Amino acid sequence: MAVVGVLALQGSYNEHMAALRRIGVRGVEVRKPEQLLGVDSLIIPGGESTTMAKLANYHNMFPALREFVGGGKPVWGTCAGLIFLANKAVGIKTGGQELVGGLDCTVHRNFFGSQLQSFETELSVPKLAEKEGGNDTCRGVFIRAPAILEVGSDVEVLADCPVPANRPSITISSGDGAEEEVYSKDRVIVAVRQGNILATAFHPELTSDSRWHRYFLGMDKESHAKAFSALSLSSSSIDAEDLPKNKPLDLPIFE
Numbered sequence: 001m002a003v004v005g006v007l008a009l010q011g012s013y014n015e016h017m018a019a020l021r022r023i024g025v026r027g028v029e030v031r032k033p034e035q036l037l038g039v040d041s042l043i044i045p046g047g048e049s050t051t052m053a054k055l056a057n058y059h060n061m062f063p064a065l066r067e068f069v070g071g072g073k074p075v076w077g078t079c080a081g082l083i084f085l086a087n088k089a090v091g092i093k094t095g096g097q098e099l100v101g102g103l104d105c106t107v108h109r110n111f112f113g114s115q116l117q118s119f120e121t122e123l124s125v126p127k128l129a130e131k132e133g134g135n136d137t138c139r140g141v142f143i144r145a146p147a148i149l150e151v152g153s154d155v156e157v158l159a160d161c162p163v164p165a166n167r168p169s170i171t172i173s174s175g176d177g178a179e180e181e182v183y184s185k186d187r188v189i190v191a192v193r194q195g196n197i198l199a200t201a202f203h204p205e206l207t208s209d210s211r212w213h214r215y216f217l218g219m220d221k222e223s224h225a226k227a228f229s230a231l232s233l234s235s236s237s238i239d240a241e242d243l244p245k246n247k248p249l250d251l252p253i254f255e
């Protein structure tokens, strides 16, 4: 069975581990760069992205994380994890913040406001329901949440939500001292997929709805199936006995 890693530097990694356990999957806590070599997919949890980035730097995780994402293995960022995966983040602390990148989008770090403006809402998620069944909606838990302001053409939007009326207006200074409002639309994107990258601004691991975790595990299965077809083999035509033991299927075979 594929090994799911959960980046365990800070934030809600315990909750992701528990959510995986609930669906019979054993997650592996990842704290060191070399541990990424032993996992097939990775969840980057929510928390506080500046702190998480400092810890990731301290443990020299950024190069390995970039390699992991660039190598096409499935990665899911929730909340702070979404910020990590974005190619561009605004509303970050003075002095900047290191990002892993890979996801073609611009994220606002605290789009919905402060901790006090955290909220829960029902999100319309037809594409999730199509794959995983159940209701066309899911519970979205937004904790000092980011949101996605812009996406590139390869990014599929899986959920958006109305911009709450009490959201503080967010401005960024444009260098010459003038303040520019960053967002004026009445809805904002909160879940996306680009190839093997999944990102949600909210926290599915804090609800009992396992569909986002199942959806993510499905991405892992899809990428293994692709590795099989790249070898011109179909997974069903392969006898498990014929497979090399403990060998990643997406590595070239030289022997």
Ligand SMILES: NC(=O)CC[C@H](N)C(=O)O
Residues within 6 Å of the ligand: 045, 046, 047, 048, 049, 050, 078, 079, 080, 081, 083, 109, 110, 143, 144, 145, 146
């Ligand atoms: N719940 C969360 O992960 C919040 C993320 C937070 N806005 C940040 O800057 O990291």
